[in-house]
Amino acid sequence: MTTATGRHRGPVAVIGLGYAGLPLAVNAATAGYDVRGLDTDPLRVGQITQGVPPVETVTTPDLAAVRHRLRATTDPACLTACDTVILCVPTPLDSHGRPDLGPLTSATTTVRDHLRAGQLVIVESTTYPGTTDGPVREILQQTGLTAGIDFALAYSPERIDPGNTAYNLANTPKLTGGLTDRCLDRAAAFYTSLGAPVHRTRSTREAEAAKILENTYRQVNIALVNEFAQLCHHMGIDVWDTLAAAATKPFGYTPFRPGPGVGGHCIPADPMYLVHRAGEMGLPFHLAQTAQQINLGMPLWIADRICKHLDDSGTRPTDADVLLLGVTYKPDVADIRNTPALPLIRELHARGVPVRFHDPYVPELDTGTATLRRAEDLPKALTSATLTVLLQRHRTYSARTLAGSRRLFDTTGPAHGTESFAL
Structure with missing residues (x-):
């Protein structure tokens, strides 16, 4: 699509339509993007399609306002057409209290299978420093495309507080780190287009570490x-x-x-x-x-x-x-x-x-x-x-x-x- 200022805004995909992903998808749609929300749970996708929010971080009026721009789906084929792909999947602990990167690895593999040159891939899932420029980059580069050259790669942690109506994307700084300066510029421009204040970090690792520091505090x-x-x-x-x-x-x-x-x-x-x-x-x-x-x-x-x-x-x-x-x-x-x-x-x-x-x-x-x-x-x-x-x-x-x-x-x-x- 083309905005009133003449700037082109390509479609956006948000993977994981939970407490963090669905509000982001709604914000992007509100900002004028055509958004594809991808989730593996058909029940959740069905609820969103029917205008029923599955999480309290989004209201029924929120969904109604963007029903023509936000489409939820379980079909990952939608990723190919999107200029920006954002991963908002859970990063839980396993039964032994160890990090379980399974959901993030699976989602990254799905992105890999539909990755094309020129796309921007952003990870929002909370994870340890070195994940984005390590395992995530390695999986995506199995395509033969090079991160930072053929496609942009960045990290920007979600800062959602369920039940807190005082703070949202518009008044909570968006920590953003890129694999390269060009990656950072592109990711920062995307979040700025959503109306979010952006705080740039030196690399993806500082952004990853900052999110964990906040919660450790x-x-x-x-x-x-x-x-x-x-x-x-x-x-x-x-x-x-x-x-x-x-x-x-x-x-x-x-x-x-x-x-x-x-x-x-x-x-x-x-x-x-x-x-x-x-x-x-x-x-x-x-x-x-x-x-x-x-x-x-x-x-x-x-x-x-x-x-x-x-x-x-x-x-x-x-x-x-x-x-x-x-x-x-x-x-x-x-x-x-x-x-x-x-x-x-x-x-x-x-x-x-x-x-x-x-x-x-x-x-x-x-x-x-x-x-x-x-x-x-x-x-x-x-x-x-x-x-x-x-x-x-x-x-x-x-x-x-x-x-x-x-x-x-x-x-x-x-x-x-x-x-x-x-x-």
Whole structure:
């Protein structure tokens, strides 16, 4: 197509239509590009085609506004016609906690099979430094085309925060690194055309490292307050009053809050990519490893607190009725990726404690060994439960609502009401 300024904008392909890829596809379509959204999940593709967003980072009106420019498909043949191809696929950890580049490798292989001279390929998936100019480039160059000469290659990490409406592509700087200066110029021009402020890095590796640093910063500071909360509990100190006092310092301190653990894609996974890569080079990343272990241990500590309360109240574990409120990984989102609620449930089940849950965003929860269905009558569930545990403070859970519980363990902040206790 040709814009009003006379500048040609060729079609764009976004591979992976999840929390990061779908908003990017919508933004590109809004900016005037013809966009092909490629995903291996036919259900997701069908939802988008019908105008139903499969993730909350995009709304129904968002999809309706770009229905003539955005087409979702499972057919990778669409890639050949696109001038720009962007990879937004997941980069999870495997069952052993090691980086799983399988989805990214598979998506890159798909791009390779449809690569042509002149295209711009951008990786947005979070990964360890050296991935874009290493494995990704190697796969793409199996075509006989040379990155930086025959096609452009760049890296620009997604910076999506599900549920956060204050920040978006227009006001969050887009870190961008290129294999060469010409690659960087082209990638920067693309993101600028979407209305994004661009911050250029020296190479793809600095952009890859910066994204992991951002999430390691959060991981380490959350681990700090999580371990601090445990110390405060054993020392008889009110952790929430202490945190509020520390937060009055107007310099040199950034507030973080403890909780039942960390979840989502980024914090539990991204730092481990750098830990793994550093380990391969004989360079341990001690702080990130320690923080990971502290945060992974929080659900176990919460289970200890629950069982201690049951024991103190004379309730046998098998006779208890524990109700968990909020099983997503953060408040007011439907995302359960790496939610700490799952290891907590598994730990309680292992101790013989029956568990129910309520969450306005989650109708059922697969624990790995069983499928739990949501308690639909919340007031009744609150009054019947031996102990209610607040894991995520969704807007649904007002102080008035929580007052209906017989006994409340609030892991999200100062406890509500007299018949309750906090983290």
